[in-house]
Amino acid sequence: MALPVYASPLERTWHYSYLTICALIFLFLMAPILIVIPLSFNAQPYFTFTTEMLHFDPNGYSLRWYDQLITFGMQHPEAPRDWSFWMDFWENATWMQVAKNSVIIGISATVLATVLGTIAALGLTRPEMPYRKQITAVLISPMIVPIIISATGMFFFYSWVRLPMLSFDGGVHIEFARLAGSYAGIILAHAALGIPFVIITVTATLSGFDQSLVRAAASLGANPRTAFFRVVMPLIMPGVVSGALFAFVTSFDEVVAVLFIAGHDQQTIPRQMWNGIREQISPAILAVATILVAVSILLLATVELLRRRSERLRGVTPS
Amino acid sequence: MTETASLTTSDGKPLKAALAASLATRRKKALLLVAPLLLFVLVTFIVPIGQMLFQSVHNDGFSSTAPTLQAWFKDHPEGSDIDESAYAALAADLKQMKADRTAGVAGTRINYDISGTQSLFTSTARKADTMKPPYKDAILATSDKWGDPNVWRAMRDASSPYTIDFFLNAVDMTRASDGHIVAVPSDQAVYKKLFWRTIVMSAEITVLCLLLGFPIAFLLANIPMRHAMLLMILVLLPFWTSLLVRTTSWMVLLQQQGVINDLLVWLGIIDNGHRLEMMYNETGTIIAMTHILLPFTILPLYSVMKTIPPSYVRAARSLGATSWTAFRRVYLPQTLPGLGAGGLLVFILAMGYYITPALVGGADGQMISNMIAFHMQKSLNWSLAAALSTILLVIVMIFFWIYDRIVGIDKMKLG
Numbered sequence: 001m002a003l004p005v006y007a008s009p010l011e012r013t014w015h016y017s018y019l020t021i022c023a024l025i026f027l028f029l030m031a032p033i034l035i036v037i038p039l040s041f042n043a044q045p046y047f048t049f050t051t052e053m054l055h056f057d058p059n060g061y062s063l064r065w066y067d068q069l070i071t072f073g074m075q076h077p078e079a080p081r082d083w084s085f086w087m088d089f090w091e092n093a094t095w096m097q098v099a100k101n102s103v104i105i106g107i108s109a110t111v112l113a114t115v116l117g118t119i120a121a122l123g124l125t126r127p128e129m130p131y132r133k134q135i136t137a138v139l140i141s142p143m144i145v146p147i148i149i150s151a152t153g154m155f156f157f158y159s160w161v162r163l164p165m166l167s168f169d170g171g172v173h174i175e176f177a178r179l180a181g182s183y184a185g186i187i188l189a190h191a192a193l194g195i196p197f198v199i200i201t202v203t204a205t206l207s208g209f210d211q212s213l214v215r216a217a218a219s220l221g222a223n224p225r226t227a228f229f230r231v232v233m234p235l236i237m238p239g240v241v242s243g244a245l246f247a248f249v250t251s252f253d254e255v256v257a258v259l260f261i262a263g264h265d266q267q268t269i270p271r272q273m274w275n276g277i278r279e280q281i282s283p284a285i286l287a288v289a290t291i292l293v294a295v296s297i298l299l300l301a302t303v304e305l306l307r308r309r310s311e312r313l314r315g316v317t318p319s
Numbered sequence: 320m321t322e323t324a325s326l327t328t329s330d331g332k333p334l335k336a337a338l339a340a341s342l343a344t345r346r347k348k349a350l351l352l353v354a355p356l357l358l359f360v361l362v363t364f365i366v367p368i369g370q371m372l373f374q375s376v377h378n379d380g381f382s383s384t385a386p387t388l389q390a391w392f393k394d395h396p397e398g399s400d401i402d403e404s405a406y407a408a409l410a411a412d413l414k415q416m417k418a419d420r421t422a423g424v425a426g427t428r429i430n431y432d433i434s435g436t437q438s439l440f441t442s443t444a445r446k447a448d449t450m451k452p453p454y455k456d457a458i459l460a461t462s463d464k465w466g467d468p469n470v471w472r473a474m475r476d477a478s479s480p481y482t483i484d485f486f487l488n489a490v491d492m493t494r495a496s497d498g499h500i501v502a503v504p505s506d507q508a509v510y511k512k513l514f515w516r517t518i519v520m521s522a523e524i525t526v527l528c529l530l531l532g533f534p535i536a537f538l539l540a541n542i543p544m545r546h547a548m549l550l551m552i553l554v555l556l557p558f559w560t561s562l563l564v565r566t567t568s569w570m571v572l573l574q575q576q577g578v579i580n581d582l583l584v585w586l587g588i589i590d591n592g593h594r595l596e597m598m599y600n601e602t603g604t605i606i607a608m609t610h611i612l613l614p615f616t617i618l619p620l621y622s623v624m625k626t627i628p629p630s631y632v633r634a635a636r637s638l639g640a641t642s643w644t645a646f647r648r649v650y651l652p653q654t655l656p657g658l659g660a661g662g663l664l665v666f667i668l669a670m671g672y673y674i675t676p677a678l679v680g681g682a683d684g685q686m687i688s689n690m691i692a693f694h695m696q697k698s699l700n701w702s703l704a705a706a707l708s709t710i711l712l713v714i715v716m717i718f719f720w721i722y723d724r725i726v727g728i729d730k731m732k733l734g
Contacts, residue, residue: 026553116355119352128349
């Protein structure tokens with residue numbers, strides 16, 4: 001991108017205006033994500049910088065919105081911060097409950113999507129796979145079909161299907177319950193929505209996979225199972241993990257299916273944010289947003305490290 | 320040829336047959352690996368979509384609760400006189416509805432066609448037990464609306480559980496009192512306009528994404544890898560950040576007392592009394608959605624631009640092309656696959672957006688998804704919601720098919 005020494009003044013001007021344009025677009029990309037961080041420490045219930053904040057006056061900043069996040073929904077929010085306070089927080093605080101749900105649903109859906117998706121990707125990348133295009137189209141479709149349509153269809157189907165489920169009121173017995181309004185329902189829905197991401201990342205990793213390694217393992221006496229677990233699995237692991245992370249983020253960020261098919265007990269973080277934004281938006285939402293930005297930075301760092309590791313393993317050096 | 324045909328494996332089978340058998344086994348093994356997931360997606364996703372499609376042409380709210388009338392309509396073709404026997408059938412069904420508490424269900428179905436008829440059913444059903452023949456007079460005494468031929472036509476239509484009426488409604492058509500299909504009055508026509516606005520807004524967002532994504536992708540593709548990796552993080556971070564977080568941030572930035580307006584006032588660009596209205600309208604939806612979908616254009620453009628050798632542009636320059644000509648005639652055509660892939664993907668995703676328009680869209684920034692959600696959750700006209708969804712699904716599938724033809728679904732990449 002460096003400017004050649006013989007560049008004309010016009011080219012010079014254009015070059016620098018081009019760089020300015022790029023800087024502005026990067027600002028457009030990053031500003032909305034960065035702006036919530038300082039604003040979440042606002043001492044006032046405003047969504048803009050107060051004069052105190054602009055003068056870096058410590059009085060302009062506070063942790064009150066984070067405090068509100070912790071105590072919201074608790075039975076004794078004013079109690080001293082001892083062991084029983086934090087037990088109360090773990091048991092009753094609204095944001096804690098929705099965070100637990102998000103994690104339970106996210107992890108279950110991710111495990112389902114990743115296990116089934118990886119096995120399927122192994123089949124899809126075999127050269128003799130029949131109807132590959134058609135099957136891939138079906139498996140990718142949850143990503144393409146607008147979420148409102150998927151959620152509508154799932155609402156009809158999941159309210160209609162009844163599955164035998166264990167129930168624990170007093171004794172353990174089996175009862176036929178609707179999928180809608182159950183953990184099983186929302187986990188199945190989120191797994192379906194996450195599958196395309198697993199398929200895409202794992203098939204991409206497998207397409208760069210050298211099949212002669214499997215033959216080499218076989219020639220050295222490994223049976224197919226050993227060859228898979230000792231040779232294939234370690235090599236495609238980075239792809240599988242980044243697919244799993246995509247699937248997890250899909251579930252962790254999903255709100256429409258939750259709106260349509262989850263019951264009162266399965267509210268998740270985005271669902272609670274949706275409530276907060278629709279009703280009375282308070283800077284407490286910005287505190288949640290800040291925490292989620294931190295989570296996404298962690299996830300992105302993990303995926304990038306995995307990608308580089310995968311490239312190193314496959315012998316592709318980042319130039 | 321004869322010699323090849325007679326080749327055999329060591330155990331005496333013809334080679335061709337042995338190869339075919341081996342291929343068949345391997346195909347079966349590959350299919351077996353895919354089968355569990357395929358089954359899973361079929362049950363948890365494809366069947367629900369199928370049920371939604373079915374719901375758009377099937378509604379038994381009336382036909383299942385009014386069997387006597389259904390039989391009467393079957394025996395008396397369209398245009399028959401609505402006589403005492405029809406009212407007797409209606410009275411019998413209303414009595415049954417009262418016993419089963421289904422008058423509301425039946426009324427809801429007829430209410431989709433003629434508004435205000437739900438209460439007609441519930442209030443008449445309440446009095447159904449005391450009715451005595453002649454039923455015509457008894458029923459008309461409760462409300463003279465029952466004499467309205469439109470109500471009878473609507474009941475005749477609804478007496479079959481299968482109907483295309485919801486699709487007619489979804490494209491602003493209705494049945495006139497004589498049964499002919501006509502367009503609804505223009506002040507009630509909302510759906511065609513909304514579909515059109517969804518397409519126009521998606522196209523605007525796509526163009527904006529391509530305009531903003533192109534310079535960034537070009538920059539990333541033409542600087543040393545180390546720097547590109549760092550800048551790429553700025554593109555990927557928004558991609559990994561929760562949709563609701565990004566939408567919330569835009570609400571914070573765009574509102575009238577928000578950061579952008581404050582900044583503009585402070586800079587003296589606008590007057591404090593004339594703060595810009597950038598949210599709860601189309602502008603808000605477009606700005607926020609462009610931001611959310613921008614990474615989807617940058618990534619495919621970047622991967623295409625990485626493969627364009629710089630020597631072509633240099634050759635064009637050495638042959639006397641100005642930098643603009645070299646860019647326009649040599650570089651730009653080579654980026655078309657990336658523009659196509661990124662543009663189509665953004666367009667497809669934008670068409671189905673729901674969250675962002677619902678939160679920042681206000682009245683005129685809504686898209687068709689929001690209307691579907693409205694009918695699912697507020698008006699509870701699920702069949703109409705299903706019909707609208709079906710139309711949206713068909714439009715999206717057409718573009719997905721084009722995407723497949725141009726890019727190929729197996730070429731789709733993430734990050």
